[in-house]
Amino acid sequence: MRNKMLSEEEIRRLFESLSIREIIEPALDNWIAYESTGKTIINLKTGKIQGIRLNNNELLDMSYDSEHIELYKIEQEEDLFDIEDLLDSEEYEKFLDFKLEKEEDEYFDSYNPELFSEFCNIESIDEKERQLKILIENYEEYRFSNYQDFEHSIILKYYDEEDYTY
Secondary structure, three states, X not given: OOOOOOOHHHHHHHHHXXXXXXXXXXXXXXXXXXXXXXXXXXXXXXXXXXXXXXXXXXXXXXXXXXXXXXXXXXXXXXXXXXXHHHOOHHHHHHHHHHHHHHHOOOOOOOOXXXXXXXXXXXXXXXXXHHHHHHHHHHHHHHOOOOHHHHHHHHXXXXXXXXXXXX
16 A cells, blocks of 8 residues: 655646546536535545535535545535536426426426436436536536646645745
């Protein structure tokens, strides 16, 4: 087992080898809207990329954790996806019809997040893949428009910013 931390060069090589999906998917797997924050972190001793889940009111202050760096985070409060963005126009029309049928039930809750998941299961739509597609597009647009800035921001987390001259 490795006892020393990865070097800056090893971290840079690791970033270069990661796909955007490998950065985003662990956070998405651990995120639950309005319940849990999902994070993707890197272990600085092993180089392992992993996702963690922080439940409501649970704190994990990464600033005091010298063995991990946060790569990506989806806040629990984030309502990431508009259903219209996840479906094409034909699928969206089907979803509206599905929702109308469900509204006839006296126990119908229009805020039930499972409603969309149920529709996706019935229609054989891979909800997670659709979500990943949107997150990847957004990530490419905002984070990777200047990769060096992104990489630099992660490297700054590796060092105590006061001790790092750049």
